[in-house]
Amino acid sequence: MILKIKRAGIFGVHRTALHGGIDDVLIKSDLIEPTREKISIYFKGEKASGIIQLSHDEMQALIKSIKPHLKLIKKSKIMLK
Secondary structure: OEEEEEEEEOOEEEEEEEEOEEEEEEEEOOOOOHHHOEEEEEEEOOOOEEEEEEEHHHHHHHHHHHHHHHHHHHHOOOOOO
């Protein structure tokens, strides 16, 4: 996994690319209000680690944007020379 971050600082825009893998996924559910659930994705690399937190609505939007492309991935073929 490559995580690319762009931050505005005092001296201008600073771009960072972090390499690592997903270490753990934690889902916190709220029984009273299911839309308040939080998804935390923990990642860890050689030089960096962190947490990506998504709300229920953000995760649904992510799934909605990825779902049409999953069919394309299943139909693709790898050809080697």
